[in-house]
Amino acid sequence: AEADIGLIGLGTMGSALALNIAEKGFPIAVYNRTAQVTRDFHAGAGELATRVIPTESLEELVAAIKPPRAIILMVPAGSPVDQQIEALAPLLDPQDLVIDAGNANFHDTNRRAEAGLPMRFLGVGVSGGEDGARHGPSIMGGGAQQDWDRIAPILTAIAARAEDGTPCATRMGEAGAGHFVKAVHNGIEYADMQMIAEIYGLMRDGMGLPADRIAGIFERWNDGPLQSYLIEISGKVAHAPDPHSGQPMLDVILDRAGQKGTGRWTAIEAQHLAAPIPVIEAAVMARNVSARLAERKAAEERFGPAPQPCDLDEDLLERALIAGKILCYAQGFAMISAASEAFGWSLPLPDIARVWRAGCIIRSTMLNDMAEALTENPGRNLIMAPGFASRIEEALPALRRVVSEGLAQGHPLPALAQGLTWFDMMRTARGTANMIQAQRDFFGAHGFERLDGRDDPHGPWGA
Numbered sequence: 001a002e003a004d005i006g007l008i009g010l011g012t013m014g015s016a017l018a019l020n021i022a023e024k025g026f027p028i029a030v031y032n033r034t035a036q037v038t039r040d041f042h043a044g045a046g047e048l049a050t051r052v053i054p055t056e057s058l059e060e061l062v063a064a065i066k067p068p069r070a071i072i073l074m075v076p077a078g079s080p081v082d083q084q085i086e087a088l089a090p091l092l093d094p095q096d097l098v099i100d101a102g103n104a105n106f107h108d109t110n111r112r113a114e115a116g117l118p119m120r121f122l123g124v125g126v127s128g129g130e131d132g133a134r135h136g137p138s139i140m141g142g143g144a145q146q147d148w149d150r151i152a153p154i155l156t157a158i159a160a161r162a163e164d165g166t167p168c169a170t171r172m173g174e175a176g177a178g179h180f181v182k183a184v185h186n187g188i189e190y191a192d193m194q195m196i197a198e199i200y201g202l203m204r205d206g207m208g209l210p211a212d213r214i215a216g217i218f219e220r221w222n223d224g225p226l227q228s229y230l231i232e233i234s235g236k237v238a239h240a241p242d243p244h245s246g247q248p249m250l251d252v253i254l255d256r257a258g259q260k261g262t263g264r265w266t267a268i269e270a271q272h273l274a275a276p277i278p279v280i281e282a283a284v285m286a287r288n289v290s291a292r293l294a295e296r297k298a299a300e301e302r303f304g305p306a307p308q309p310c311d312l313d314e315d316l317l318e319r320a321l322i323a324g325k326i327l328c329y330a331q332g333f334a335m336i337s338a339a340s341e342a343f344g345w346s347l348p349l350p351d352i353a354r355v356w357r358a359g360c361i362i363r364s365t366m367l368n369d370m371a372e373a374l375t376e377n378p379g380r381n382l383i384m385a386p387g388f389a390s391r392i393e394e395a396l397p398a399l400r401r402v403v404s405e406g407l408a409q410g411h412p413l414p415a416l417a418q419g420l421t422w423f424d425m426m427r428t429a430r431g432t433a434n435m436i437q438a439q440r441d442f443f444g445a446h447g448f449e450r451l452d453g454r455d456d457p458h459g460p461w462g463a
């Protein structure tokens with residue numbers, strides 16, 4: 001046995017991760033269900049092939065790894081992971097470690113961790129897509145500290161590095177904590193993408209800008225407070241021409257968004273936790289609406305198209321997006337706090353902001369400031385951190401103007417509008433739930449608390 005680690009599943013992510021591991025100097029044994037994929041992978045590994053040990057059975061894989069062994073699973077989430085664990089069980093020693101690095105639902109990871117598996121087990125979320133996996137992903141781990149410590153030298157070696165040199169690989173807590181943080185990351189990713197798409201819609205349909213002008217605006221924004229991977233690639237995709245027609249690439253892409261469900265998991269989990277994340281929920285909803293293309297076409301024929309020209313400018317849109325982004329992240333971090341309490345985890349909020357600074361899809365310079373604000377006071381909602389409160393105050397009028405003008409002119413802005421509404425609710429000490437409580441008491445005698453503190457929890461409804 002000569003490999004430091006093994007890997008099962010040489011798909012998009014697994015093959016990239018295996019090359020990254022080999023490149024950092026760790027000999028790696030690899031196995032794939034379809035053996036030809038393993039052979040092709042080894043043949044295509046170039047000079048790294050000397051550090052890649054291709055194997056064609058699980059027995060061969062296990063024999064190639066130095067004990068106590070560590071094996072990464074990079075297969076689709078769900079039953080393929082259970083199948084692999086089951087197939088490995090008779091071949092592994094109790095001290096051997098299986099690392100599920102796919103996008104598992106954290107409830108599954110909790111279940112596996114609690115099931116008393118015959119081997120050690122970690123659930124590790126990996127973000128950054130194929131390029132991240134190959135050159136430095138962001139890694140969110142969950143499981144026992146001792147198991148994390150064993151594998152941490154490899155995971156920190158392959159992880160992205162933040163500007164200050166810190167590797168973006170952190171243990172978030174027990175069992176499913178890493179996969180939970182990865183799910184919230186993906187929820188925020190959905191929301192960031194949706195808000196950018198809404199702003200793009202205002203530029204395209206409200207301001208009548210062609211794709212190359214829009215590309216230029218995103219490029220400029222990427223030099224300012226909005227600097228992020230998603231703004232950068234939005235500029236690039238808006239700039240690219242279609243090789244077939246020469247038209248802007250964006251103009252020939254069907255407006256029906258796909259999803260693998262991790263954003264949906266976040267929204268579902270937020271409902272279980274009673275954690276308000278309306279911007280993320282709106283983003284999931286928007287993907288679901290986008291999928292209903294035929295219905296949308298029929299409704300447009302019946303009612304006519306919605307969007308009309310808008311009186312907006314580049315500066316307003318930039319500030320609105322800054323505000324929307326802060327509000328969205330404030331919700332995401334608050335959900336993580338809620339989960340920490342509900343599951344008895346001590347999820348390290350500042351470390352989560354730090355681990356997202358590089359390697360992952362939502363990486364951005366603003367996360368540096370968020371990490372600082374959360375380090376100062378992890379228990380405080382981000383909107384109350386002085387640096388962010390002042391930014392919100394500065395950008396809020398623009399968000400309000402963009403949302404009100406956009407909605408007035410028929411532009412759907414689900415995520416931006418939800419961010420604004422959530423913020424306006426949060427800053428309203430006297431809301432309208434007194435009406436809800438009165439109704440609940442009227443039809444169900446549910447009782448209410450009174451402002452004057454008097455102990456008289458029912459209204460005179462029957463009188």
Ligand code: NDP
Binds near residue numbers: 008009011032033084
């Ligand atoms: P791919 O579809 O590219 O690869 C899947 C791999 O799993 C293949 O090697 C396939 O083998 C193997 N596989 C599929 N089903 C089984 C099974 N039942 N038993 C054993 N092996 C199986 O997927 P990705 O690499 O994109 O994704 C892998 C994991 O990483 C998923 O959980 C995904 O959600 C997650 N992920 C993906 C990201 C991405 O950007 N693509 C980003 C972050 C996480 P075979 O060749 O035989 O079909």
